[in-house]
Amino acid sequence: MIPAAFDYARPTTVDEALQALAAGGEDAKVLAGGQSLIPVMRLRLAAPSMVVDLTRVTELRGVREEGGDDGALVIGAMTTHSDVVSDPLIAQHAPLIAQATETVADRQVRHRGTFGGALAHADPAGDLPAVALALDAEFVLAGPGGRRTVPAREFFVDYLTTALAEDELLVEVRVPKLAGQWGMHYEKFNRVAQAWSIVAVAAAVRREDGHIAEARIGLTNMGPTPLRATASEQALAGAVAGADAVAEAGPARRRGNLAQRRPQRQGRLPCASRPGAHPPGGQRSGRSPDVGVSRATRELVHRPGSRRRGVAGAARHRADRPLHARRRPGLGHR
Amino acid sequence: MTQISVRVDGASYTDEVEPRTLLVHYLREQLGKVGTVVGCDTSNCGACTVHLDGEAVKSCTVLAVQADGSEVTTIEGIAQNGGLHPMQKAFHELHGLQCGYCTPGMIMASIDLVGDNPDPSEHEVREGIEGNLCRCTGYQNIVRAVQQGAAEMRGAQQ
Numbered sequence: 001m002i003p004a005a006f007d008y009a010r011p012t013t014v015d016e017a018l019q020a021l022a023a024g025g026e027d028a029k030v031l032a033g034g035q036s037l038i039p040v041m042r043l044r045l046a047a048p049s050m051v052v053d054l055t056r057v058t059e060l061r062g063v064r065e066e067g068g069d070d071g072a073l074v075i076g077a078m079t080t081h082s083d084v085v086s087d088p089l090i091a092q093h094a095p096l097i098a099q100a101t102e103t104v105a106d107r108q109v110r111h112r113g114t115f116g117g118a119l120a121h122a123d124p125a126g127d128l129p130a131v132a133l134a135l136d137a138e139f140v141l142a143g144p145g146g147r148r149t150v151p152a153r154e155f156f157v158d159y160l161t162t163a164l165a166e167d168e169l170l171v172e173v174r175v176p177k178l179a180g181q182w183g184m185h186y187e188k189f190n191r192v193a194q195a196w197s198i199v200a201v202a203a204a205v206r207r208e209d210g211h212i213a214e215a216r217i218g219l220t221n222m223g224p225t226p227l228r229a230t231a232s233e234q235a236l237a238g239a240v241a242g243a244d245a246v247a248e249a250g251p252a253r254r255r256g257n258l259a260q261r262r263p264q265r266q267g268r269l270p271c272a273s274r275p276g277a278h279p280p281g282g283q284r285s286g287r288s289p290d291v292g293v294s295r296a297t298r299e300l301v302h303r304p305g306s307r308r309r310g311v312a313g314a315a316r317h318r319a320d321r322p323l324h325a326r327r328r329p330g331l332g333h334r
Numbered sequence: 335m336t337q338i339s340v341r342v343d344g345a346s347y348t349d350e351v352e353p354r355t356l357l358v359h360y361l362r363e364q365l366g367k368v369g370t371v372v373g374c375d376t377s378n379c380g381a382c383t384v385h386l387d388g389e390a391v392k393s394c395t396v397l398a399v400q401a402d403g404s405e406v407t408t409i410e411g412i413a414q415n416g417g418l419h420p421m422q423k424a425f426h427e428l429h430g431l432q433c434g435y436c437t438p439g440m441i442m443a444s445i446d447l448v449g450d451n452p453d454p455s456e457h458e459v460r461e462g463i464e465g466n467l468c469r470c471t472g473y474q475n476i477v478r479a480v481q482q483g484a485a486e487m488r489g490a491q492q
């Protein structure tokens with residue numbers, strides 16, 4: 001199928017993009033990498049009257065550092081997944097992002113899909129929202145009235161819904177640099193290599209004198225938005241770094257981790273979801289993050305500061321299965 | 335309608351397209367490059383893979399207007415000096431296909447993979463072509479073909 005007809009704007013600056021978005025009214029849609037938007041437009045699950053293509057807005061592309069050691073990494077919204085995977089600054093300061101991004105989709109999709117697009121899309125099964133949440137990232141949004149910064153905890157509002165207003169753009173994401181001895185790991189459970197997470201866990205742990213000084217754990221696809229496993233984080237903080245602490249932080253904390261308030265619906269629905277996907281709320285909320293939390297943190301406790309290549313976690317679950325044994329994926333069949 | 339200028343398989347074209355035209359439909363219907371095929375509606379199968387400015391993309395998930403000013407290479411443009419590209423030759427010799435529908439995309443994705451990783455292991459090949467589905471072969475011969483094609487491409491470069 002082909003998309004319904006639309007008007008097309010190809011701005012080259014953020015200001016032009018904001019103007020085009022304003023002129024397009026509430027049916028206007030931002031097109032980033034198009035790897036979520038074009039499929040839903042092809043299936044006519046979305047039919048925007050105006051598409052504002054950010055591909056030529058070069059100021060939105062790339063990764064830079066801000067401030068010194070206690071500064072931040074600033075990732076432009078239009079930085080593609082494959083640029084993220086090979087970026088030296090991300091490898092140095094936030095390897096968790098590269099590791100998770102390497103598990104996203106496939107080479108072709110990673111060449112087009114963008115960091116900002118994946119976050120603005122806010123699919124609970126997307127891999128990057130939980131990572132941004134675990135790393136306490138901040139989202140810089142530009143609108144007609146200027147720019148504002150929204151913390152990750154407030155950016156993900158509900159299923160496919162973010163704090164972005166109709167006339168706003170996600171410009172860049174600031175990831176605070178982590179001081180101290182941190183280990184990070186992304187553990188993804190998926191049935192098909194190119195498909196979405198069934199569940200996944202993004203963990204970052206700081207070690208100090210054999211103890212876990214601080215743990216940050218983001219959960220993918222265990223609720224309508226990415227979640228922080230706050231109960232597990234609290235159980236780990238201050239504990240002796242070892243298998244016991246990890247075991248204690250997992251199963252026993254399940255209720256605490258998932259008992260997060262369902263956020264108020266506000267902001268916009270970026271677009272229809274993957275075709276056939278269901279809001280994970282009700283039927284999925286019982287899904288247990290225990291195994292993931294345990295595995296991801298165990299990984300860190302045993303290999304503090306280790307920087308395993310991105311495919312690590314996910315690959316272990318898929319490498320042992322020949323490609324031909326995989327279920328035929330469809331956007332909606334998770 | 336929007337005017338676009340693209341280079342496809344070494345030739346320049348300037349055409350009027352509707353913004354909603356997918357790159358794959360432009361290639362097939364306006365340029366007659368039917369070697370690139372469509373295998374799904376969900377951006378999953380990879381049959382439509384082409385190179386856009388040197389990177390493998392799914393041409394069903396790119397608008398033709400987005401290719402304006404770009405260089406596109408399709409399966410029809412990879413033959414070298416009148417002979418098959420080493421990757422095409424390897425698919426042919428190792429029987430890396432049955433019905434052949436997935437083959438153009440498999441070959442374009444594989445050439446892209448080998449560009450990044452000239453000597454991929456079996457596992458790396460399987461990961462590298464995870465965006466391409468084959469309903470016939472069971473992948474065994476495809477993986478072998480990609481490894482042989484990679485070896486020949488390495489040889490060709492020396």
Ligand SMILES: Cc1cc2nc3c(=O)[nH]c(=O)nc-3n(C[C@H](O)[C@H](O)[C@H](O)COP(=O)(O)OP(=O)(O)OC[C@H]3O[C@@H](n4cnc5c(N)ncnc54)[C@H](O)[C@@H]3O)c2cc1C
Nearest residue numbers: 032033034035036037105113114117118120126127170270
């Ligand atoms: C076959 C396939 C498999 C995939 N597998 C995975 C996977 O395993 N894990 C995963 O995380 N993702 C997966 N994806 C999705 C992929 O990561 C997409 O790239 C991503 O979700 C959207 O990014 P995009 O740049 O393509 O955005 P688009 O598709 O262009 O846009 C997505 C939405 O975000 C909005 N938007 C985009 N950028 C901005 C901005 N700067 N400001 C405001 N709004 C914006 C758009 O209006 C649209 O509503 C898969 C996609 C495909 C096709």
Ligand code: FES
Nearest residue numbers: 373374379380394
């Ligand atoms: S036709 Fe493009 S991915 Fe299937």
Ligand code: FES
Nearest residue numbers: 432434468469470
């Ligand atoms: S050979 Fe028939 S789909 Fe691959």
